[in-house]
Amino acid sequence: MTFDNWTDHAAIAITVTDADGIITEMNPAAAAVFAADGGAALIGSDVLACHPEPSRTRLASMFETHRPNHYTISKNGRKKIIHQIPLINEGTFRGYVEISIPIPDILPHFDRDRPAPPAGEGGRDKADSGD
Secondary structure, rough: OOOOOOOOOOEEEEEEEOOOEEEEEEOOHHHOOOHHHOOHHHOOEEEHOOOOOHHHHHHHHHHOOOOOEEEEEEEEEEEEEEEEEEEOOOOOEEEEEEEEEEOOOOOOOOOOOOOOOOOOOOOHHHHHHHO
16 A cells, blocks of 8 residues: 555654755644644744754754754653654755654664574564564
8 A cells, every 4th residue: 555645644743844944844743743833834934943942053053064863852741752864865965854753651672783582581573573
């Protein structure tokens, strides 16, 4: 099954900026998250103006260095992981995509570099492999 505009149906908030920090896209989940700040009306706004200090300074630095940023937050009783990823096209910085994903309070971690113990010995099996 394929979806046109699959991001409209994803239960994650996706916001895109151009290289100048102007918000160019928000999926419906992102518009809902930022509804109190204007929601989809934020498209066309400067993303730096949407952030208080010290986030604003950190974000401005990211636009200069084009480096990714990853962190977790707790807000309104929900925990989320945030990925801010530079968009590079043919070697040219084009902006950022921010992906905000709700996560549980306790998140399993699977070490893919370490061999798994045999199933039944405290190891993982196909049902809990995290693949």
